[in-house]
């Protein structure tokens with residue numbers, strides 16, 4: 001089952017050096033979630049071959065322009081493309097005013113329902129409870145209220161053992177996959193454990209952007225399989241990071257190490273860095289399993305192997 005993230009924009013603040021402002025597309029079992037929507041996101045989606053009308057939910061971490069200025073353009077294009085299915089937008093309540101104002105002054109009456117959901121602010125609070133994934137909030141520390149997102153795959157159904165397939169009538173298969181014992185035609189009972197194996201363990205993905213170094217996130221991130229954490233600067237600019245409430249690559253790696261995550265994915269790079277190499281080198285001094293996000297690249301979220 002698919003669980004993968006495509007980083008559409010990996011730059012901080014200004015589009016520069018081939019990097020675009022923040023946006024990611026998360027695919028969970030073919031349900032599409034857009035995380036942040038910086039300027040140009042719709043072009044990035046088009047280049048990635050994504051049908052924007054398949055995106056069911058959009059989550060906006062905070063209201064700095066590099067995280068949401070692409071949203072009205074995207075909504076407008078969905079409208080012009082004849083979207084009919086509901087679009088859920090999760091963000092700070094002020095964004096609803098921005099959307100409503102823009103629609104009003106342009107006298108646009110959307111052809112599809114747009115449901116706005118104000119984000120909760122405390123870590124652990126539920127944002128989305130979909131059949132395939134639950135999304136909870138991560139309270140971040142930034143210059144304005146900012147929320148990170150923890151995506152937890154909902155446990156899949158149990159797997160029928162190949163040798164047991166012929167013992168289970170077709171009509172009973174779903175119940176057996178859900179964990180029920182099988183009652184046979186003659187009234188006997190076959191224990192579920194004889195018929196099925198455990199489902200694959202559920203996977204988790206966390207998005208922490210933008211945030212200052214925040215060690216109290218660690219308990220919420222313990223053991224996640226893939227952690228996207230901003231790394232706007234290197235330690236040479238630690239003072240600048242502190243002042244602007246961003247993180248250094250080393251700080252991102254410290255969070256990954258303390259939370260024992262599977263893989264750390266760095267992003268939100270300042271335009272001063274020509275390549276991500278020096279950020280990667282710095283992070284790897286603290287935590288070995290680090291990757292740098294790239295425009296248009298897809299990262300598969302695998303169950304980490306606990307050693």
Ligand SMILES: [Zn+2]
Nearest residue numbers: 062064142210
């Ligand atoms: Zn910001």
